[in-house]
Amino acid sequence: MNLESLALAQTALNQKSGLDLASTAALEERVTELFRLLYRPVFRYVLTILGDCGLAEDVTQDVFLRLFRSLSKGEVIRNLRAWVFQVAYRLTMDVLRANRKMGLLQEDQAARVLEKKPDAAANPEQRLLQQEQKNQLLAAWSLLSPQEQHCLSLRSEGLTYGEIASVLGIRSSSVGNFLARGIGKIRRASHD
Amino acid sequence: MISSSCKKWFSQLWHPSDEDLLGFLDGEATSRTARRVRRHLERCWSCRTRREELDLSIGGFIRSRENLLASLAADRSEADGGVEQRFQFKLRKLACQENAVQPVSNLSGASRKPWHLRLSLPVAASLLAAAFVFYSLAPLNKVRTVSAQELLRHATEAETRKMREVKKPVVHRKLRVARKAAQPARVQAITWESWSDAENRRFAQRVAGAAEGLTELPVSNEQSALLLAELETIFRQNDLNLEQPLSAEGHDRWRQSLQTGSEEVIQAELSDGEKAFILRTAVAGPYRTHSIRKAEFVVRTGDWHPVEHRLSIQGQEGVLDYELIERTFEVVTLAALPLSLFAELLPPVPSPLGPSKPALPSALSLSETDSLAIEIQAHYVLHQLKACLGKPIHVNRGSAGRLRVSGLVDTEEERNELQTALSTVPGVTVAVQTVAEAVRAASQPSPSGIQRQAGLPPMTRENEGVTVRTGRMPLQQQLQQFFSRGSNQLPVAGGGEEEEVGKRTAEDPVARLSNGAVTLSRNVMAEAWALRRLAERYREHDIDRLPRYSRLLLQNMLQDHLSSVRLGIEKARQLLEPALSSVTSEKKRREDNRELQAGRHSAPFGAGKAWNELCLELFGRADEAREMVDALFAGTELETSPEETARRLVDLLSHWARQFEPLEIEIARQFSSGSSSLTQTVHDGNTQRSAPAPRRF
Secondary structure: OOHHHHHHHHHHHHOOOOOOOOOHHHHHHHHHHHHHHHHHHHHHHHHHHHOOHHHHHHHHHHHHHHHHHHHHOOOOOOOHHHHHHHHHHHHHHHHHHHOOOOOOOOHHHHHHHHHOOOOOOOOHHHHHHHHHHHHHHHHHHOOOOHHHHHHHHHHHOOOOHHHHHHHHOOOHHHHHHHHHHHHHHHHHHHHO | OOOHHHHHHHHHHOOOOHHHHHHHHOOOOOHHHHHHHHHHHHHOHHHHHHHHHHHHHHHHHHHHHHHHHHHHOHHHHHHOHHHHHHHHHHHHHHHHHHHHHOOOOOOOOOOOOOHHHHOOHHHHHHHHHHHHHHHHHOOHHHOOOOOHHHHHHHHHHHHHHHHHHOOOEEEEEEEEEEEEEOOOOEEEEEEEEEEEEOOOOEEEEEEEEEOOOOOOOOOOHHHHHHHHHHHHHHHHHOOOOOOOOOOHHHHHHHHHOOOOEEEEEEEEEOOOOOEEEEEEEEEOOOOOOOOEEEEEEEEEOOOOEEEEEEEEEEEOOEEEEEEEEEEEEEEEEHHHOOHHHHOOOOOOOOOOOOOOOOOOHHHHHHHHHHHHHHHHHHHHHHHHOOOOOOOOEEEEEOOOOOEEEEEEEOOHHHHHHHHHHHOOOOOEEEEEEEHHHHHHHHHOOOOOOOOOOOOOOOOOOOOOOOOOOOOOOOOHHHHHHHHHOOOOOOOOOOOOHHHHHHOOOOOOHHHHHHHHHHHHHHHHHHHHHHHHHHHHHOOOOOHHHOOHHHHHHHHHHHHHHHHHHHHHHHHHHHHHHHHHHHHOOHHHHHHHHHHHHHOOOOOOOOOOOOHHHHHHHHHHHHHHHHHHHHHHHOOOOOOOOHHHHHHHHHHHHHHHHHHHHHHHHHHHHHHHOOHHHHHHHOOHHHOOOOOOOOOOO
């Protein structure tokens, strides 16, 4: 994620004069620009939680369509990155609630992940290692609480503790706690 | 008291927790904790090791996660380039919807609270004081005797009372509708008569001829239809309803939706000497096209009845003034009206001033564009009702250029629905018969009997299963063998008739497969026919010259049909591929695949072709697929052997499924390119506009 471009986009959004929001076309262009900047991290976050690529893409696109709708209604967004991830979090939770069989750790999904062919370019040793890493992560992931999973995924996408707290609606101090516990569990799982 | 050496000794006993250590590594620890952890790490070997382990764990986690994400996203990697295009596609659709629905631009970043709620207390107090001074000094005719809210409440109550007095009320109004343009200075006025049956949501209207007044230009039928169409656009965009003109409730809703502006209520005298209140609302800019800049709502004091509505509208090239002045108002009972009133839109009576001439040379070309816009709107209304899918309903032009929608529907309800929906499109005559009526008419020789138009698809219904005739199908034996293998079941596709097909009943799976395939093929053909008709109808029209909104409507219709075809093809592929692939030998399929590599099925839809050619090409392929499905499952004859037909069908479906996305993107691209130049050349003020939400698939 290019933080500099994101900061510029944020500034432009905050300055009313910087963006001729009266024109929908200008807003469309701006949202597309933000989509380019933030699509990848948001998609990866959603994918980590849902474990389904098509669904993750739909959810991510929906996030940015909501962004467009909010901006066109005149909503002022202070922290764009946190806002986008917050909407992504909510939508992801909605999907999980609506479909209990969804999620990276559900049996079908995990089996599909493990069945996936390893990277063809890698040598046999690397492939074995990749497979091993996948197995370990899936095993460790199942030991984590949902909050720990979210915290780790969001942190991996570069969000600060403060941003993670606002996305998940928890206190910043709890974020450190969840992260430390999550990492601890993963470390212990890899030692076992 | 603890000495400093003692403190030091205690601090050496302290070790940072994992959380502190992680916070420190992440740069998230408070400065005090960070300092403490840093100092501690300098002297504690074990915590330094812990830090390294923590770093290693994080590294391991990140690597495994990347690995996992890569394998999860592996399927999509090839399509990744299309993500942004797909998003832009959706965004444009949403923007069109928002554009059509949002009444007033509200994009300035302010909250949506009405302005009167956002006034702070001191500002409100000073305004109150200023108002007091103002009113004590103002001339008598400006004395405010009623607030805007009260005025509108009284008017609404009066209207409700009048409606209650009559059983099955229909509001009959005669209004003088005028448009005044400043440059060049001219007035166009018509007398517009309308009947509104709110209970049954029916509406009828007619233009009763040019309004009286010597200074006004004569108005042709077409121009009067356009004036009404324009007004309808304006009303819609401002969240008002032209079917209920001079509605106090509607006006109140509109003013409540404003963010900023000013308003006042003043006393005035009407032309007939009666007293009235004028609610004058001035909206603060910036103004969008068609948005109201200033409105005057005139209410007669005696009976709180709204009699005039004057609007200043932001046009493309300046401000236009519109006036709706009530000439007649009555609430009559439905029984007192002729039955035929709501059955057909009454044609406007020709202008008593003789044939009209266009006021400006450009007016002729504009009206052509606009009549096309009206036609597209009529098509869109039919599209929303799914009347474009295989029903024998057509839109055509009469000798005088009037738009006529004629055809057959099954029931009275369907006809009423169609009539109600089409009543929103100005200048359209609806001549739709029910089947029963048509049969009656056919039994008596009548010139108005409806004939089936050539080139129309057979009547099919989307959710109606098509039953395959009994008898042996060409591949019956092979398919039975396929299904007799325990593991082979019909796929359960989502939605519609395929669910029925997929249900594991005791029914013969081969028959279910055939029924599913034939039904899908019929549905896809209905959509393909709809595409073909649009492509043929608007073939010679340059889409760049269409008004922007008409172009969006056309695009929405095409997109809807394309999505449905794609969905149908995908469902058909899921349904047929396993069974039909088993019928053909692997070797032959490979050979055939090689042939097809060079053949036309695998060739992408013609690049560089116009949208209508692409649609026609798509129709051709759909028809080809239908022929093959019919040959395999419905017993029609084809030159090739059943095995080869099956192989070709599977290949066609699988190749086709892949080519759809670029096709859709290409058509969207053609429709979206050059839109900026379009808005400059086309006078939006004369175009049709409604705010229907496009169907989503």
